[in-house]
Amino acid sequence: MSEEHDYRAEYNEAVRKAIAGEVGIYRDFDRHRQETVWRLLSSDRQSLLRFCQRQGISVGKMETMQTLKSPKPLLQLIAHGHDADTVARWMRRGSGS
Secondary structure (H helix, E strand, O other), X not given: OOOOOOHHHHHHHHHHHHHOOOOEEEEEEEOOOOEEEEXXXXXXXXXXXXXXXXXXXXXXXXXXXXXXXXOOOEEEEEEOOHHHXXXXXXXXXXXXX
């Protein structure tokens, strides 16, 4: 992971996609786990669940989050451990663009 990575741009792009009903993904650092996790966002629950099923990502606790940019709450899943590795591989393949 590059030190120069623009996390704010990654977050903004993930929120933009989520508001549009797609799945937006951005990385974050979980201080409790002391590891990089990936946050998967969408305004459409079924899109988020289908994405996770196709990629083989475990669906645990789904949370909601509200942003100033979204007219309604976004759904959020946090991928960590093996699931984070799966998301990272998917992003490296260029599928996240």
